[in-house]
Amino acid sequence: MLRTIYLVEDDLDIASLVQFNLEKNGFEVRVFSGVAGVLPAAEKSQPDLFILDIMLPDGDGLDLSRDIRGSPGLVAIPIIFLTAKAEEMDRVLGLELGADDYVTKPFSPRELVARVKAVLRRLDQPALEALVSAGDLTIDPGAVKVMLRGQEIDLSATEYRLLEYLARRPGRAFSRDQLLQAVWQETRFVTPRSVDVYVRRIREKIEADPENPCYIVTVRGAGYRFEAPQ
Amino acid sequence: MLRTIYLVEDDLDIASLVQFNLEKNGFEVRVFSGVAGVLPAAEKSQPDLFILDIMLPDGDGLDLSRDIRGSPGLVAIPIIFLTAKAEEMDRVLGLELGADDYVTKPFSPRELVARVKAVLRRLDQPALEALVSAGDLTIDPGAVKVMLRGQEIDLSATEYRLLEYLARRPGRAFSRDQLLQAVWQETRFVTPRSVDVYVRRIREKIEADPENPCYIVTVRGAGYRFEAPQ
DNA sequence: CAATTATGTTACAGCAATGTTACAACCCGG
DNA sequence: CCGGGTTGTAACATTGCTGTAACATAATTG
Numbered sequence: 001m002l003r004t005i006y007l008v009e010d011d012l013d014i015a016s017l018v019q020f021n022l023e024k025n026g027f028e029v030r031v032f033s034g035v036a037g038v039l040p041a042a043e044k045s046q047p048d049l050f051i052l053d054i055m056l057p058d059g060d061g062l063d064l065s066r067d068i069r070g071s072p073g074l075v076a077i078p079i080i081f082l083t084a085k086a087e088e089m090d091r092v093l094g095l096e097l098g099a100d101d102y103v104t105k106p107f108s109p110r111e112l113v114a115r116v117k118a119v120l121r122r123l124d125q126p127a128l129e130a131l132v133s134a135g136d137l138t139i140d141p142g143a144v145k146v147m148l149r150g151q152e153i154d155l156s157a158t159e160y161r162l163l164e165y166l167a168r169r170p171g172r173a174f175s176r177d178q179l180l181q182a183v184w185q186e187t188r189f190v191t192p193r194s195v196d197v198y199v200r201r202i203r204e205k206i207e208a209d210p211e212n213p214c215y216i217v218t219v220r221g222a223g224y225r226f227e228a229p230q
Numbered sequence: 231m232l233r234t235i236y237l238v239e240d241d242l243d244i245a246s247l248v249q250f251n252l253e254k255n256g257f258e259v260r261v262f263s264g265v266a267g268v269l270p271a272a273e274k275s276q277p278d279l280f281i282l283d284i285m286l287p288d289g290d291g292l293d294l295s296r297d298i299r300g301s302p303g304l305v306a307i308p309i310i311f312l313t314a315k316a317e318e319m320d321r322v323l324g325l326e327l328g329a330d331d332y333v334t335k336p337f338s339p340r341e342l343v344a345r346v347k348a349v350l351r352r353l354d355q356p357a358l359e360a361l362v363s364a365g366d367l368t369i370d371p372g373a374v375k376v377m378l379r380g381q382e383i384d385l386s387a388t389e390y391r392l393l394e395y396l397a398r399r400p401g402r403a404f405s406r407d408q409l410l411q412a413v414w415q416e417t418r419f420v421t422p423r424s425v426d427v428y429v430r431r432i433r434e435k436i437e438a439d440p441e442n443p444c445y446i447v448t449v450r451g452a453g454y455r456f457e458a459p460q
Numbered sequence: 461c462a463a464t465t466a467t468g469t470t471a472c473a474g475c476a477a478t479g480t481t482a483c484a485a486c487c488c489g490g
Numbered sequence: 491c492c493g494g495g496t497t498g499t500a501a502c503a504t505t506g507c508t509g510t511a512a513c514a515t516a517a518t519t520g
Contacts, residue, residue: 158498
C-alpha cells in the first residue's frame, strides 16, 4: 500500500533531501514550505503521517499539530517533529501533543526514514502488542519477551511462538496438528512429536516443577492447553 | 454497551487529549488528577478499565494498582499504565501487578485507543464453542474439560467422547452399537460390552452414587440415555 | 420360583500416548 | 571457518488407557 507523508519544512535543502530519501523508500511525499494550506489539504487527502518542522516562517509547527489533533479526521494521524534545538524538544514533550517521535537536527536521512517506518509499523500492529498475563507469567509481544516473577525468561524463537500462541488462547485445547499448523508454518516435514519436545522445553523454563505443570497442561488424547494457574 | 474508563493523570493537557480521543471512540471517561478518590468511586461505579499514570502528585500509580488488585470487586478490571520511561516499564512488569498493557510517553492517541480496544476485546472473548450443561455438570468442548460443581473431572479420551456425545443429546436413548458407531470409529473389533465398562467408569467419576446414577441412566433392552437431573 | 437374559463389576494384559533424553544437522554471528 | 545456540528426530522410558473375559447381580419370563 502506498503511504503518503506530509512534510512541512521551509528549508528547501532539507526538504528535498528528506523527500528524496522517503521516495526512495516507497513513500509518496508532499512538501509544504509553511503552515499555510496544510490543514485543508490534509482534511481532503488524509495523509498517513506528518513530519513537522517546529520553526516555520508563517507559524509554529506546534500550533499546527494542535490544529491537526483538533480536527476529527486527522486526530489519529501520527506526527514526527523536526527540532533544531534541545529546548524545542522539551517543549514538544511538555505539550504532550501526541507526538509519535521527534528528530533533532542535524539528522541523517536514514535515521528519519527508519523512524517513519517504525512509527507506521507500530500503528499497524497495536492489537498484537497488548500484554498477555497468567499467574506469575507475563508475555510482552511488543518486546518479544517473557517475564516470570519479574525475571526475564530466555526462550528460543519457536518456544516463544508456541507459548504465545497458547497463552493468547487460555483454556482451549489444541491438538499437535493444530499447533504445527499455527506455530510452525511448514507442517509437512515436521512430526507432531516435535510439539511434545517443545512443550517439555518450555516447561523446563517456566514451571516450578516441570513434572507437575500448571501452565501448559496435557489433555490426554486431545493435545495441550494453556491455563492461568489458581 | 457503553464502557466507562477511569483515567488517572495529573497533566491536564494529556488528560484532555486522551479523554477527547476516547470519547470520540464511544467511551465514557472519568478523569482523576490524582490517586485520591479513585478507589471509592471505582468500588461504587465499577469502571471497565483503568488508565493509570505512574507518577502522580499525591501518590504512585503502582500503589493505586495494588489497591485495585486488592479490592475484591475490582481485581479483574484491566489496567493500562502510562509511563514516561522504559525503566518504569520494567518496574511495572517486575512488580507483577497484573498490568494488561502499558504505553510509554510520548504516545499517539490513536495508539492508546487501539490498545484500550484490544484489551477490552481480549477480555470479552468467550469460548467459541458453547458449553454443555446439565445439573452440576458442565462440559467445555473447547477446553476438552468436564466440570462437576466447579471441580475439574479427569476423564480419559474415550470417556470424554462418550460423555460429550450423550450429554449433547439428552433424553435420547442409544444402543450400544449406535454408541460404538459414533464414539468409537472402528466398531468392527470392539465388543458392545465395552460400552458398559465405560459407562461404569464415567459414573464412578461424575455420579454421587454410582449405583443410583442420575446422569447416564440405563434403558433396559435399549442402551443408555443421558438425563439432566432435577 | 427357576431359568434366562441383560447389565454391573472387577481385574488384567497389551499397547497406545506421552515424557524424556541424546544427537546430528543446521543456522548465524564473529 | 569456527563455536554456540536452535531445531527436529529417533529411540527409549513410562504412564495410564483400552478392551476383554470372567464372574456377580439384577430384571424378566414362563
